[in-house]
Amino acid sequence: MSTPVLRLEKVRKSFGKEIVLEDITFTVPEHTATVFIGASGSGKSTLLRCVNLLDQIDDGQILLDGSDISAAEVNPDEVRKKLGMVFQSFNLFPHMTVLENIILAPTKVQGVSKEVAIEEAKDLLAKFGLKDKAQQYPDRLSGGQQQRVAIIRSLARHPRLLLLDEVTSALDPVLVNEVLSTVKDLKEEGMTMVLATHEMGFAKQVADEVCYLQNGRILEWGTPQQILENPQLDDTKEFLRRVHDAGRL
Amino acid sequence: MKDKSGRGSNNGATPYDFGGEWTPSELEIARRLARKKKNQRSALIAALSSFLVLGTLVLVIVTSPGWETLRNTFFKWAYGVEVLPKIILGFGTNAMLTVIAGTSVALIGLAIALLRTSRSPALTPFRFLATVYVDVFRGIPMLLVILLVGFGIPALQIKGLTNNVLVLGTIAVIITYSAYVAEVIRSGILTVHPSQRAAARSLGLSNAQTLRHVVMPQAIKRVTPPLLNDLVALIKDTGLVSILGVTDAVRAAQIQTAKTFNYTPYVMAAIIFLLVTIPLTRFTDRMLRNSLEKQNAQGQA
Ligand SMILES: Nc1ncnc2c1ncn2[C@@H]1O[C@H](COP(=O)(O)OP(=O)(O)OP(=O)(O)O)[C@@H](O)[C@H]1O
Numbered sequence: 145m146s147t148p149v150l151r152l153e154k155v156r157k158s159f160g161k162e163i164v165l166e167d168i169t170f171t172v173p174e175h176t177a178t179v180f181i182g183a184s185g186s187g188k189s190t191l192l193r194c195v196n197l198l199d200q201i202d203d204g205q206i207l208l209d210g211s212d213i214s215a216a217e218v219n220p221d222e223v224r225k226k227l228g229m230v231f232q233s234f235n236l237f238p239h240m241t242v243l244e245n246i247i248l249a250p251t252k253v254q255g256v257s258k259e260v261a262i263e264e265a266k267d268l269l270a271k272f273g274l275k276d277k278a279q280q281y282p283d284r285l286s287g288g289q290q291q292r293v294a295i296i297r298s299l300a301r302h303p304r305l306l307l308l309d310e311v312t313s314a315l316d317p318v319l320v321n322e323v324l325s326t327v328k329d330l331k332e333e334g335m336t337m338v339l340a341t342h343e344m345g346f347a348k349q350v351a352d353e354v355c356y357l358q359n360g361r362i363l364e365w366g367t368p369q370q371i372l373e374n375p376q377l378d379d380t381k382e383f384l385r386r387v388h389d390a391g392r393l
Numbered sequence: 394m395k396d397k398s399g400r401g402s403n404n405g406a407t408p409y410d411f412g413g414e415w416t417p418s419e420l421e422i423a424r425r426l427a428r429k430k431k432n433q434r435s436a437l438i439a440a441l442s443s444f445l446v447l448g449t450l451v452l453v454i455v456t457s458p459g460w461e462t463l464r465n466t467f468f469k470w471a472y473g474v475e476v477l478p479k480i481i482l483g484f485g486t487n488a489m490l491t492v493i494a495g496t497s498v499a500l501i502g503l504a505i506a507l508l509r510t511s512r513s514p515a516l517t518p519f520r521f522l523a524t525v526y527v528d529v530f531r532g533i534p535m536l537l538v539i540l541l542v543g544f545g546i547p548a549l550q551i552k553g554l555t556n557n558v559l560v561l562g563t564i565a566v567i568i569t570y571s572a573y574v575a576e577v578i579r580s581g582i583l584t585v586h587p588s589q590r591a592a593a594r595s596l597g598l599s600n601a602q603t604l605r606h607v608v609m610p611q612a613i614k615r616v617t618p619p620l621l622n623d624l625v626a627l628i629k630d631t632g633l634v635s636i637l638g639v640t641d642a643v644r645a646a647q648i649q650t651a652k653t654f655n656y657t658p659y660v661m662a663a664i665i666f667l668l669v670t671i672p673l674t675r676f677t678d679r680m681l682r683n684s685l686e687k688q689n690a691q692g693q694a
């Protein structure tokens with residue numbers, strides 16, 4: 145078997161005395177999507193931030209394409225060039241147009257010429273139905289459009305791995321679907337992804353593996369069918385029941 | 394949940410253009426007419442009340458028993474015109490001081506703000522010094538700083554150090570204003586949401602690139618109105634260096650007044666300052682209003 149894109153081994157993270165992640169181990173093979181579900185505060189965002197080296201882990205190892213990115217001598221900027229990350233909200237830079245947002249990293253970080261970067265940005269915008277928004281400022285876009293631009297912005301850097309942190313939870317329900325279908329398209333194209341989400345229906349559609357996170361530990365994991373339809377642990381059942389009652393299933 | 398309704402942002406805006414097909418309904422025409430009438434009435438009331446209040450004020454002043462003396466002492470226009478060239482010449486010094494000090498203050502203030510908001514451990518001692526500097530010079534009246542630098546430094550009699558009062562006065566102004574401006578810029582940097590930094594870093598931008606392309610443009614945009622306010626204050630405060638004997642507009646007026654015991658030169662100097670500061674104040678005001686309106690239109694708290 146080839147090296148997985150991402151592998152975490154016994155990762156631990158605490159903020160002061162509070163342990164936020166404990167004994168986190170999982171593998172993300174190429175072209176697959178791993179989805180994390182779990183209550184608010186269970187550590188999903190922290191996990192993604194650790195992979196992106198925005199937060200430092202206390203113990204364990206993070207391997208990207210087989211090399212240890214949690215090692216002390218690793219330059220985070222170099223690692224982040226291979227990762228795309230989209231947050232819950234406040235993603236786009238409000239003082240730049242959509243196009244400027246997208247070409248910022250390719251031109252400033254990857255050294256792509258401006259003409260090439262613009263060309264590619266326009267292709268991506270056209271592909272995702274946002275062609276006419278190129279010259280708009282983010283505050284003129286709907287929340288759903290903003291999130292799609294944020295996804296496009298991270299794609300423009302050709303990441304090895306895409307990290308998506310509840311990209312729909314700040315959106316009105318009617319806007320959620322357009323963002324989710326964008327993510328599904330990417331999955332079908334073979335993008336490797338790690339996601340945190342509250343949308344169980346969506347998790348079922350894109351995930352190759354679902355991990356249930358509680359108090360910083362992966363309690364149960366498996367295929368979407370196993371975890372979402374036939375969970376073994378009472379905790380998982382309880383969580384899914386609560387999500388179901390909240391109308392998200 | 395984010396409020397995207399943009400409620401009320403359309404008040405009074407031009408109606409949407411539906412390609413010439415649309416003519417306003419009876420109801421809308423009547424509404425517009427009523428609105429127009431209401432506006433006209435408001436304008437009339439405003440004009441009338443201004444006329445009444447200001448007219449009464451002028452009448453009270455002009456008919457007061459001391460008015461004749463007052464006018465001769467403060468508003469002797471023929472004399473004012475006579476001394477005007479000297480005062481304008483003096484104001485040249487204020488203008489030059491404003492430009493030189495303003496530029497230096499912008500650069501130093503920016504540097505201190507960046508220093509104070511940086512987290513690099515290597516800069517810790519400088520960060521500490523910067524904090525002390527800002528606290529000290531924001532807490533001392535500028536007049537004292539001018540006196541200390543302007544008279545204190547020459548008293549040291551160190552060779553190679555200038556005794557030029559204009560240079561020393563400028564330095565004192567720069568020292569004081571840099572402390573103010575550093576704080577304004579720093580507050581602007583701090584109001585940029587932390588997730589903007591996170592987004593930039595996760596795109597692979599270095600710390601310096603994040604500052605340059607993401608944080609600073611947003612911060613500077615936000616602090617431009619308060620910085621313009623500080624510029625107005627700086628223009629006025631350059632008059633304080635006259636205490637060192639620098640012949641600026643204030644000092645020039647003072648010299649004339651001392652000769653004749655007529656205070657019209659002071660009034661002339663005040664008018665010259667106003668000619669510069671009022672347009673700038675109006676401009677700042679408009680800018681602030683625009684940026685507030687824009688924020689409200691976004692509907693984001
Ligand atoms: N910078 C920080 N400093 C201290 N504690 C933090 C920090 N960031 C997160 N935490 C804590 O870590 C825990 C996990 O937070 P995290 O944001 O990862 O949860 P989450 O699963 O993403 O929740 P949500 O679904 O609400 O986004 C929480 O208890 C939170 O208070």
Ligand SMILES: [Mg+2]
Binds near residue numbers: 188189190309310
């Ligand atoms: Mg989260």
